[in-house]
Amino acid sequence: MSRPEENLPLYSGRDSPTLRHRSPRPASPSRLPLPRKMDYAVRQLLRPHKLLAFLKVAVPVLIVAVVVALLYWEPHIEIAVYNRAWVKQEVLTVPPLGGCFSPRAVSPAYNFTDAIYGARRTEVHAGTTLQFGMDCYDFAGTVRPLDLGPPAHPVPGEKRVQYHTYWRTDLAPFGARQEWMLKSFFATQDTARAQLVLWSNGDLSGNAILQKWLKKYPEAFALRVVDYAELARGTELEGSALLRVNDAKAWIDGDLVRLLVIWAYGGVWVDMDSLLTRDLAPLLEHEFVTQWDCYDKKYVPMNGALMHFRKHSPYLCEAFHIMVTSPPPRKGTTDWGALLYLKLRRRLLAGGIPPFKVLPFCFSDARSCRLDNRLPDPFTPDPSDGRWTMGYGREEGGGLDSVLKKVFSLHLHNQWEKPYPSGGWVERLLLRRYEREIGSEDAS
Template sequence: MSKIILVIPVGRDFRLLPRCLEHYHLQGVEQIFLNVHARMEWGSDLVDRIQEIGRQYNARIGHVHHRVYTESCHTTRIILDHYAKQDDWVIYSDVDEFQEYPDSLHNIIEYCERNQYDYVRGLLLDRVAIDGSLPMLNDRSLPAQFPVAAQITGVIRHGDTNKIVLSRAGIPMGSGQHFTAAGKGAPVQTLRVTVHHFRWDSEAPANLSYMKQMLDSIDVVWAGEYQRILDHLGRNNGRFDLSDPALMVHYPPVSRQKNSPPSTLSAEYMGKITSDSILSRNKDDVLNQDEQSKYSIRRYGKKVSSLNISAAMIWTLCDGERTVDELVSDLAFEYDQKVDEVHEDVFTAIKKLVGDNLLHLLPSGNKPKNLHWNTCQQTQFLHSLDYQTHPELYRDVGLCHGLLAQVRGRKYQQQTNFHFYWRQLDVPFGDKQIATLTACLATQNLDLSNVLLWYSGATAPEHPELDKLIDDGYVQVKKYDPCTLAEGTPLEGNHGRLLLQDGKCYLDGDLFRLLVLFRFGGVYVDMDVLLLRDFSPLLTFEFMYSWGSDQPALINGAVMRFFPGSVALDRMLAEIMDSEPIPESTCWGATIYGRVRNRYHFTVLPYGFFNPEWACFEGKNQGYAESPETFMTANTASQNIYRCAYAWHWHNKWAQKVEANSKFDLLRNMLTRSWQDKKRFLGYCRTR
């Protein structure tokens, strides 16, 4: 018989421990273990005081550590390995986190076991005082003291608000319990836990300063997150600026069932909440297709299970993170049907979407259910991809997309720069360039992304749509000064190399991407590339991609990701210093990339991730467009748009006119609609 176990990290500030233990005791938790961090300077009696509080709720100390800083997930694993069985269920909660479940824990666990789900996700909801101040903690209920919901962690701190709150004990957790690379999670569309975060009282500034100082001493990268909050409080007289619309919460509270357990969180817990959010579609929110093939959110008062609704639900769920079997399971839950009864309807619905040119099967012809890539759930698998170990992925774009169809990468938690460079002085900045920027905005997590457009020349790019993006704060435009960016690199002071240009932007374009990524880190994207999906699963490692299937040793830099100060980039810049420049060649590009990778490893992903048609240029994988010349013209190959590729490279067809229903036109329209929906539903647009 499986147990419900709670593990709580406890440290120097344990004022909320009694309330936290009471809260979870009422939820039906059977065993509670305290994971104690006890530095000697915090007092020799710290462990005894925590243990005394724990005894009142039958909570025991499972582990004590004294180091400057230790990831709680590591010491929690020590506790679970000693006290828990693989099939026990574990609640992960900090002492200031109070989880609100939509049903009793036993019912939720029964639902997960019935559907073979291994963990449940939650979203962090920061709770603050009604005026944004930091009051002293008193004996009143926490919801009464902190009635307002605000996005402090997500917007100000730039932290990750996704949490894994409940899982089987055998599922390993990543940093901060924000992600796991194992198991199968319950779909957030049907089960999501709200995590109320009661941290923002009068002691918060001192605690933040102490944590930042401690993390700085061991060079932990997220120490800066604490400084962002301190800076915000400093600018606003020690308060959170609740007049800022960005702090508004854009997901509704969890709806509690009649048989929910009693809770320390009363009905007054809701503060500033907006419910019209696409982030958390209710069961009766479905996506309908009207006569003009446009999409709108419709709300139904009862459950329905017609083919059209199934097709619409599949469309909303086809995000590259679900297999067909998981779609079937999700739909069965939506419509209270057995899995077997839904299975055929799902494939019929997929067929209908394909027939309407709204969804496209794999170019290899394989049905998604037949794909065999299971290890792709681990980000580490993508990191380790190599032509020597998986040559089939570099030869067959269908197999490559079979992998991508099932990628479930973790959500990257750090701020990421997306760099674009415009230097084509003989081509005006127009709608195609806007499409490139729009694609990035539509697909990336803007809370954690900075979109930067760099330019060289006397004047910045001009376009009405670009002006709007700049005014609304979505895009930053920066002047490219290679001499400044080269400071501290092997090219510092070498103006002959730094200021060199050629007619096709080969030399200076190749130099730009190395300099800007070495200095600032992030992702570089060519201006003739449309991003098609969230890069989060790829952001934990450095990469470029292969140049076709016949020459996997050649490396393409149209899309690349590197960290600031990268050793590989440093060596590439040194190679430029020692290489004779050849105008309109790849001497500062693919030639250098290959030489450096032989000595300083970085991942070279298959071309199918970013350039699906490349094999067609080589006379393989027919069915996609055969030549870049067809990208702007309407033809049957235009319909082959597979949504699980990360990007689409349209190879500098700047002067070619875009025809209606061409591949470029279809993708641009899809991404533009997605960006418009994102602004409308996620609150990114501001009232003009």
């Protein structure tokens, strides 16, 4: 009887002659590899008649699914791509302040104690984004108007509260559409105590529209041509090549002008593409910029379309220091606007300096929020369903009118080519009111 191991093959399975010469069995059609099965199914599905049949079922199902989903969920979609190296260098890195807040550096024209630590009548920094319902508008309503009465004596132009705006003469002529910003100023601000200065990069004194307002408000309105070298005198930008930057959108040079003008003269900056809706006087105990919109964007949280700083403010001095020590601005960007304000605010916090205020979005940019609580589109006719009024009345004395009397400005974001619809809410609740208010001044 042989031992079991004597019956083992003399070759391994790999080297066995029997296995080496055995032909592979043909694969059964039912055992096709999975990828080949899927490829076959796709080819079948892509046949025109089958593809059409599939779409007839899939598309309605998809539409129903989207509609049902929107009943339960509120989508918020915003895609922005930022270079990580840029973010690290320009945003996350916080260099020290430039020394503008040191006692020896503060200008005698700037009352440091009152500006930084003085008592305030109103609060304008909400501390939250105020995204829900009417929260932002209700907060704006807590800022009560000042009741100063007429001044005892006429206030000369240079002693008035200065308001500034800017128009690029080489981009477009100053016309009737731009005139509405002037009318909104004369109708809503205290023309006995305030002066609006229209800055430009060319002479506008021959413009017939502007001549009319110069004649009507000789102390409350003035024209000036930007002189970058003169405005930058005494700042870190003095003599810098950065004073010669500009772009086709007027963003870079516009942002530069607003900072230089407010530094040299102090006061309020209002972008020309705005309509003022109420007196800004109760805000002016604060130095401020505004929130960009209600979404609290991470890298562009602030806007300078409406801003206020005192003459020779160290806040602006520090802004100039950042401009000089940072890479040159990219054309067509807000490098000297939103990004600059963010850099400045972070450096102030790191340096232990109370930062400037940031007005909530609806104070000047109530168009920039969700469909349910933003102001209606100024350039479309009134919708028949009335949803744009947020459930309130559309006429004077109604809910929308009440909201407009709480906020301070309507920023239109350079949409100069779009007309205000005849009979629309802008015409009914703002433009006609401007005309009445200016007319009542003539009557008085």
